[in-house]
Amino acid sequence: MDAKQIEGDLALDQTYISEAEIQARLRELAGEISEDYDGKDLLLVGVLKGAVMVMADLARALERDVEMDWMAVSSYGSGTTSSGVVRILKDLDADLTDRHVLIVEDIIDSGLTLSWLTSNLRSRKPASVEICTLLRKPEALKMAVDVRYVGFDIPNAFVVGYGLDYDERYRNLRDIATLAPHVYS
Ligand SMILES: O=P(O)(O)OC[C@H]1O[C@H](OP(=O)(O)OP(=O)(O)O)[C@H](O)[C@@H]1O
Ligand code: HPA
Ligand SMILES: [Mg+2]
Helix, strand or coil, rough: CHHHHHCCCCEEEEECCCCCHHHHHHHHHHHHHHHCCCCCCCEEEEECCCCCCHHHHHHHCCCCCEEEEEEEEEEECCCCCCCCEEEECCCCCCCCCCEEEEEEEEEEECCCCHHHHHHHCCCCCEEEEEEEEEEEEEHHHHCCCCCCEEEEEEECCCCECCCCCCCCEECCCCEEEEEEEHHCC
């Protein structure tokens, strides 16, 4: 689904980051990651469900073999603000001992999910834990999160598309769009 197919959907404001911009940036990040992890094994940990698209495209942009595993945590439910309570809905299959772990995320908003998740994964004795996120909202941060790879810093507006949902909708939009404020204010 692309932005044209949802033109007229009053819940969406405008395309904010196009499919082409997303793909170009992911290729750049993949280049950096390939270089930084040269000679090391690499385990990508995707955070369900939002990171599915980023994981699929980033992993395929890497010119090397990687392992992929998934974790499901939830802090948002159906609203547009974080509840602050993080729950594990599905844990990893992989044992992280001595592994180089790269968490792949769609967005860091308040930072609560990722700050909780990195300390959880670090307690499993990995060789390293770093974060790659497509989007980050610097103005919304409530918890400092040390992020190695950031696609785009964006202002503090609710965005959907490319995996990001509002009440489970719009994840299959190929671009990233802003949600019209009347929908949630
Ligand atoms: O920095 P934070 O304020 O913690 O927000 C970021 C998190 O919120 C979203 O997940 P959500 O809980 O909505 O689950 P989903 O990926 O299934 O949509 C997003 O995918 C991040 O994981
Ligand atoms: O802006 C957002 N959009 C969708 N999901 C999110 N989860 C945290 N922030 C966002
Ligand atoms: Mg969500």
